[in-house]
Amino acid sequence: MPVLDRAKLLAARYKAAEARPYLASALYALTIVPSRDVRTMAVDRHWRCYVAPAFVEATAIEELAGVWIHEAAHLLRDHHGRAERLPAADQRDRLRINIAQDCEINDDLLADGLRLPEGRMEPRLFGLPTGGLFEEYVPGIPATPPHALDCGSGAHGVPAPWDLGAGGADATGGVSPVEAEALRRQTAEAIRAAHQRSRGSVPGGWRRWAEQTLEPVVDWRKALTGAVREAAAWAGGAVDYTYRRPSRRTPALGGRVVLPSLRRPLPRVAVVVDTSGSMGDDDLAAALAEVTGVLREVGIGGNRVAVLACDADVQAVARVTAVDQVELAGGGGTDMTVGIRAALAAPEPPQIVVVLTDGCTPWPAEPVTCRLIVALIGTDAPEPPAWAETVRITPG
Incomplete structure (x- = not known):
C-alpha cells in the first residue's frame, strides 16, 4: 500500500477552493485522515475526511478536486441529518441512500463543469430527472444495487468501521454540530454574495441550497x-428628518437653503x-x-x-x-x-x-x-x- 501523497491531495483541495472560492471555508474545515479501509474518500459527521492513499496516487488532481467538493457537499447539505429523518425502511439500506445522495450532488457538480472519476452516480443512470433532492431519488434507486463506493457516515448517517468517534482532544477531534451549522451558513452567505457580484457565476443547485439554508424560521x-x-419614539411614522444627508431638492434652491432629507431608522x-x-x-x-x-x-x-x-x-x-x-x-x-x-x-x-x-x-x-x-x-x-x-x- 502506498503512503498518502499529501502534497498532491492538498494541491487538489487548493485547486477546488480556487475554482469555487465560496466553498473554501468548508473545504479547509475538513480534517484529513489517511485510511486504508476506504476505497476512495469518505467523511464522517464531524467533518473528518478519510482518504485512501492508493486512490490519491491513481487519480488526477482535477478529479481529486471534484471529489473534495463532492465530499464537502455531503456535509454542507446535512445529508446525514436528513437521512435520519427518512422512513425506517429506507434507513436500513445505507448504500441505496448514499447513491441517491451522490445523484443529488453529482448532477450539480457536472453541470458546473467539474471533473469527477469514472463510476460516478448520476440520476440519468436510473432514469431519474436532474435537479432533485436525494429524498426524491431514493424510491427510484434499486435496493442494494452493485455499488462499492461508500461516502461514509457524514453522508448516509450509519457509523463506518473507519470512523474515529467523536473525541475532541487530539488533532482529529473534528467539528461540533454548532460549528458545522456556522460553516453551512457562512458558505451560504458566500454563495449569495458571489451570485450578487456576478450573476451566473454560481450554479443553480448551490444557489437554491444557499437560499433554503439562509431562510429563517421566524418572520423577523x-x-x-x-x-x-x-x-x-422620535420617529413619527417610522421616519425622521436629518441634515446629515441633505435633500436632493436643495440644489434647486441655489444653495441658500439646505433642506433635510427623510431617514428611516433601524x-x-x-x-x-x-x-x-x-x-x-x-x-x-x-x-x-x-x-x-x-x-x-x-x-x-x-x-x-x-x-x-x-x-x-x-x-x-x-x-x-x-x-x-x-x-x-x-x-x-x-x-x-x-x-x-x-x-x-x-x-x-x-x-x-x-x-x-x-x-x-x-x-x-x-x-x-x-x-x-x-x-x-x-x-x-x-x-x-x-x-x-x-x-x-x-x-x-
Missing part, C-alpha cells in the same frame, strides 16, 4: 418592521442566546439560524446587533455583523433575566430584545422597557410571561 422582517414603528437589537446545559447541539444550531435571520434585517453594513451568550450569567457579549462572529460560551445553569438586564444596561440600550431559549428559565417579574420577543426552541418549551411576544422554533 415583520417583527423588526414593527419595532421600527413602535420602539423609535432599531438597535440585542439577541440573548440561552447557552445553558439544557440546550443541546441541535437547539444551539437552531438558535444560530435565527441569529442569521436577525442579522439579515439589521446587521449587514452596520453595528446594530449585540449577541449575548447567557446561561446563569452572561458569558460573552459582542456586536456582530456575521453569524461566524457569534461566540456561544456557557453550559451551566439558566437565567435569561440576567441576559435581558445586561442587554438593557448597555450604553445604547436596544429597542428590541430577542431571547432564543428552550424556555426552562426564570423571567423578569415585570414587563421590560423595550419590545421583547421570545423564540422558544423545541415543541415542549414552557411559555414565557404573557406580556412577551412569543414564537416557537422546531429544530430541523
Whole structure:
C-alpha cells in the first residue's frame, strides 16, 4: 500500500477552493485522515475526511478536486441529518441512500463543469430527472444495487468501521454540530454574495441550497418592521428628518437653503442566546439560524446587533455583523433575566430584545422597557410571561 501523497491531495483541495472560492471555508474545515479501509474518500459527521492513499496516487488532481467538493457537499447539505429523518425502511439500506445522495450532488457538480472519476452516480443512470433532492431519488434507486463506493457516515448517517468517534482532544477531534451549522451558513452567505457580484457565476443547485439554508424560521422582517414603528419614539411614522444627508431638492434652491432629507431608522437589537446545559447541539444550531435571520434585517453594513451568550450569567457579549462572529460560551445553569438586564444596561440600550431559549428559565417579574420577543426552541418549551411576544422554533 502506498503512503498518502499529501502534497498532491492538498494541491487538489487548493485547486477546488480556487475554482469555487465560496466553498473554501468548508473545504479547509475538513480534517484529513489517511485510511486504508476506504476505497476512495469518505467523511464522517464531524467533518473528518478519510482518504485512501492508493486512490490519491491513481487519480488526477482535477478529479481529486471534484471529489473534495463532492465530499464537502455531503456535509454542507446535512445529508446525514436528513437521512435520519427518512422512513425506517429506507434507513436500513445505507448504500441505496448514499447513491441517491451522490445523484443529488453529482448532477450539480457536472453541470458546473467539474471533473469527477469514472463510476460516478448520476440520476440519468436510473432514469431519474436532474435537479432533485436525494429524498426524491431514493424510491427510484434499486435496493442494494452493485455499488462499492461508500461516502461514509457524514453522508448516509450509519457509523463506518473507519470512523474515529467523536473525541475532541487530539488533532482529529473534528467539528461540533454548532460549528458545522456556522460553516453551512457562512458558505451560504458566500454563495449569495458571489451570485450578487456576478450573476451566473454560481450554479443553480448551490444557489437554491444557499437560499433554503439562509431562510429563517421566524418572520423577523415583520417583527423588526414593527419595532421600527413602535420602539423609535422620535420617529413619527417610522421616519425622521436629518441634515446629515441633505435633500436632493436643495440644489434647486441655489444653495441658500439646505433642506433635510427623510431617514428611516433601524432599531438597535440585542439577541440573548440561552447557552445553558439544557440546550443541546441541535437547539444551539437552531438558535444560530435565527441569529442569521436577525442579522439579515439589521446587521449587514452596520453595528446594530449585540449577541449575548447567557446561561446563569452572561458569558460573552459582542456586536456582530456575521453569524461566524457569534461566540456561544456557557453550559451551566439558566437565567435569561440576567441576559435581558445586561442587554438593557448597555450604553445604547436596544429597542428590541430577542431571547432564543428552550424556555426552562426564570423571567423578569415585570414587563421590560423595550419590545421583547421570545423564540422558544423545541415543541415542549414552557411559555414565557404573557406580556412577551412569543414564537416557537422546531429544530430541523
